[in-house]
Amino acid sequence: MAADAPLSDEQKQDPVEWVKFYWEQTCKDDPYPFLAMSSILRLHEVMTSIMETELKESFKLTLTDYLMLKTLELSDTGTRLLSRVAWNLLVHATTVTIITDRLEKRGLLAREAHPRDRRAIMVTITVEGRKLVAAATKALAKLDYGLPGLSAAKARKLVEFIAPLRRDAGDQDRVHGRASDVSRDSAAT
DSSP states (O other): OOTTOOOOHHHHHOHHHHHHHHHHHHOOSOSHHHHHHHHHHHHHHHHHHHHHHHHHHHHSOOHHHHHHHHHHHHSSSSEEEHHHHHHHHTOOHHHHHHHHHHHHHTTSEEEEEOSSOTTOEEEEEOHHHHHHHHHHHHHHHHTGGGOTTOOHHHHHHHHHHHHHHHHHTTOOOOGGGSHHHHHHHHTTO
8 A cells, every 4th residue: 555545434434444554554564463363352342242231231141151151051961060161261260160159149050069079160050040041042143142244154154264273372172182181071061
């Protein structure tokens, strides 16, 4: 782009295009790695804001509360180790404990000690938790999970495109590759 070309009205409206315009005016290096990161972060913020508003207003849940209930609902038995839920949600175990306290008080899940490992805690979604997460999922689906206008075909392509980026960044479950953890987790997942 020429150094003296003006910023278009369309570029002024799009914060990523705005950054791209000025980057190209002032820097010689490729702006696209930064723009990709910025685009993903901005989309994440917009998407989570849409979902969090719906969850808070309609269900008195945070997004992390919902994701924890959904993780339990999707497991084979509705029960998982607290540590596995933390890994799945990409949050610290302390955060999951706080969420567990909150959801347990509402009767949406129950916790118990692991039958063979006193140090491990298991959480199980309740019938009420299943009802609430089903209703919340239906409401979020109507909002396209915060991605308005994303068709099922484009969503599939997006997931397929992002998968290798996630893997390369280290988003892999290494626990299931270790025999000692597999047998321990299989009783709780």
